[in-house]
Amino acid sequence: MKTIVITGASDGIGAEMARQLAASLKSEVALVLAARNEEALAAVAAQCEAAGAQALVVRTDVAEEVQCRALAAAAVARFGRIDALINNAGMSAQALFSDVRAEDLGWYEQLMRVNHWGSVWCTHAALPHLKATRGHIVAVSSLAGLVGVPGRTAYSATKFAMTGFFEALRAELKGVGVSVTTAYPGVVATQIRYRGYNAAGRPAGSSGLKEDDAMSVEECARLIIDGMNRREREVVMTARGKLGRLLKILAPGLVEKMALAALKDEVKPH
Ligand SMILES: NC(=O)c1ccc[n+]([C@@H]2O[C@H](COP(=O)([O-])OP(=O)(O)OC[C@H]3O[C@@H](n4cnc5c(N)ncnc54)[C@H](OP(=O)(O)O)[C@@H]3O)[C@@H](O)[C@H]2O)c1
Numbered sequence: 001m002k003t004i005v006i007t008g009a010s011d012g013i014g015a016e017m018a019r020q021l022a023a024s025l026k027s028e029v030a031l032v033l034a035a036r037n038e039e040a041l042a043a044v045a046a047q048c049e050a051a052g053a054q055a056l057v058v059r060t061d062v063a064e065e066v067q068c069r070a071l072a073a074a075a076v077a078r079f080g081r082i083d084a085l086i087n088n089a090g091m092s093a094q095a096l097f098s099d100v101r102a103e104d105l106g107w108y109e110q111l112m113r114v115n116h117w118g119s120v121w122c123t124h125a126a127l128p129h130l131k132a133t134r135g136h137i138v139a140v141s142s143l144a145g146l147v148g149v150p151g152r153t154a155y156s157a158t159k160f161a162m163t164g165f166f167e168a169l170r171a172e173l174k175g176v177g178v179s180v181t182t183a184y185p186g187v188v189a190t191q192i193r194y195r196g197y198n199a200a201g202r203p204a205g206s207s208g209l210k211e212d213d214a215m216s217v218e219e220c221a222r223l224i225i226d227g228m229n230r231r232e233r234e235v236v237m238t239a240r241g242k243l244g245r246l247l248k249i250l251a252p253g254l255v256e257k258m259a260l261a262a263l264k265d266e267v268k269p270h
Pocket residue numbers: 007008009010011012013014034035036037038040060061062063088089090091092114140141142143184185186187188189190191192193195
């Protein structure tokens with residue numbers, strides 16, 4: 001039986017990946033579900049168990065190294081192995097850099113702890129066990145980790161950090177059989193932008209992006225799982241993402257225009 005650890009499994013893409021893995025692997029999988037909201041995790045665990053999987057809820061704040069280490073330890077204590085780690089926990093933020101007051105800049109550091117350091121700490125703790133199973137590491141980055149997005153200096157920085165970290169790690173692990181798949185979702189229909197920080201470091205309560213053609217959470221989760229199963233290096237999910245990456249080399253000014261065009265008028269640089 002495979003053991004798969006998913007961070008940020010209480011909602012959104014992480015919860016949906018857990019449900020899809022449970023539905024496809026049934027009694028062949030044990031899912032270790034991590035996030036801060038234990039009640040929401042328990043609800044996802046019940047859905048996974050109803051599909052025939054085993055599930056373990058581990059309350060985890062990935063911004064705390066000790067909790068990331070405890071997560072990997074809990075997975076191994078209960079199931080004896082880790083076959084995959086999906087670093088999905090993340091927070092968003094929407095603010096123009098010049099609108100952030102000096103006394104509020106601390107949330108930039110907190111965002112880095114959640115999105116980047118949380119992934120580093122979980123991966124470090126799980127790595128010996130992943131080597132033993134020749135397993136999979138998944139990093140859920142973002143298109144904002146490939147192209148700098150205006151209004152998202154903090155978020156883009158955390159996701160570029162993930163992109164670089166996991167690209168380097170992939171090469172380091174080539175010889176030991178552990179695959180590293182980095183996923184770059186575009187706009188996916190979850191609550192992430194509403195929960196993310198505003199300039200004052202409080203929940204934004206609204207989205208700064210045009211969401212009309214957002215990808216469904218089901219499709220996003222399926223594409224990430226497919227990429228993991230095929231041990232793909234990268235999962236760039238949208239035509240806009242693929243084009244943006246290419247154009248960044250050929251016509252960077254055009255990419256800036258595309259990134260600005262994705263913002264709602266009220267959050268555009270003034
Ligand atoms: N939705 C998009 O458009 C989009 C696009 C590109 C990339 N992504 C990335 O996809 C991932 C999932 O996002 P989502 O859209 O599914 O967001 P979401 O619905 O808001 O879910 C975020 C998940 O992360 C968890 N989380 C947040 N802070 C945490 C912390 N400190 N410790 C542990 N868990 C934490 C949340 O659980 P708790 O609150 O219970 O802790 C929740 O389970 C993120 O890494 C995000 O950056 C999303």
